[in-house]
Amino acid sequence: GAGVSQSPSNKVTEKGKDVELRCDPISGHTALYWYRQSLGQGLEFLIYFQGNSAPDKSGLPSDRFSAERTGGSVSTLTIQRTQQEDSAVYLCASSPGGGRLETQYFGPGTRLLVL
Amino acid sequence: AQKITQTQPGMFVQEKEAVTLDCTYDTSDPSYGLFWYKQPSSGEMIFLIYQGSYDQQNATEGRYSLNFQKARKSANLVISASQLGDSAMYFCAMREGGNYGQNFVFGPGTRLSVLP
Numbered sequence: 501g502a503g504v505s506q507s508p509s510n511k512v513t514e515k516g517k518d519v520e521l522r523c524d525p526i527s528g529h530t531a532l533y534w535y536r537q538s539l540g541q542g543l544e545f546l547i548y549f550q551g552n553s554a555p556d557k558s559g560l561p562s563d564r565f566s567a568e569r570t571g572g573s574v575s576t577l578t579i580q581r582t583q584q585e586d587s588a589v590y591l592c593a594s595s596p597g598g599g600r601l602e603t604q605y606f607g608p609g610t611r612l613l614v615l
Numbered sequence: 616a617q618k619i620t621q622t623q624p625g626m627f628v629q630e631k632e633a634v635t636l637d638c639t640y641d642t643s644d645p646s647y648g649l650f651w652y653k654q655p656s657s658g659e660m661i662f663l664i665y666q667g668s669y670d671q672q673n674a675t676e677g678r679y680s681l682n683f684q685k686a687r688k689s690a691n692l693v694i695s696a697s698q699l700g701d702s703a704m705y706f707c708a709m710r711e712g713g714n715y716g717q718n719f720v721f722g723p724g725t726r727l728s729v730l731p
Contacts, residue, residue, distance in 0.1 A: 533719070535721075541723070542706060542721045542722060542723045542724050543660075543706065543708075543719075543721040545719065545720070589658060591660065593660070602648075603648075603650055603662050603665055604662075604719065605662065606652075606659060606660035606661075606662075607659075608657075608658060608659050609658050609659070611658075
C-alpha cells in the first residue's frame, strides 16, 4: 500500500519568501506529525495533529511557522519570510490512531534550502 | 534535560559481526514505548523495532533485538550479523503514555559504518 508522501522532494527558495510543504499521510491514519532535521542532527518535533482535536503546536520555533490539516488527511506546513536557518529536511509522519504506544511511519522528507 | 541519550556519535563494525548501539532514556511515566529507527543516506526514516514498558520479554525483529533494562532505563539495539546495508544513522525514540497527543522524543543518533 501507499506510504506517507511529501512534496516537493526538494525546494530552493530565496530568503524572505514563503514556502508551503505538503504531506499526504497513509490512508486511514488519524495522527500526523511534522519534524525538522537540520544537517547531521536529530529530529526536532514541530507539530502534531490527532483527528479533530486542536493540534499540539508546542514545537513550532516561531510564528513564521504554521500548519494546517484539511479534512483530517493532507497537511500543509507553511514557513513565512524564510530565513537561512530554516534550511533543513522537513519530515512528516503518520500513525493509525495516535495511540500512545503506536509507531509512526515517515515520508521521504522535503529538503528545503534557503539562499 | 535530555530525555533520550545516545552516547555513541559514531560506531564501526566489521561485516558479519554483531554490534550494540546504546540508548538511555529518562521518564517518570510508567507507561511508555521505545522505538528504534534507521535512516540511510537516502534520508527516509525506517522503523526497526519497538519495546513497550510493560513488555516482559525483549523485542526481536529478525537480526534486530532490543536489550531492554528497565531499572537502568536503557534500551540498547543489537544488530547481529552486520551487513554493508546496515550502514546508516540510527535513532532511539520514546513516546510517553500519559495522554493522547504526546509527541515522540528522538535521541541525537548514532552513525553506524559497517566495514567489508
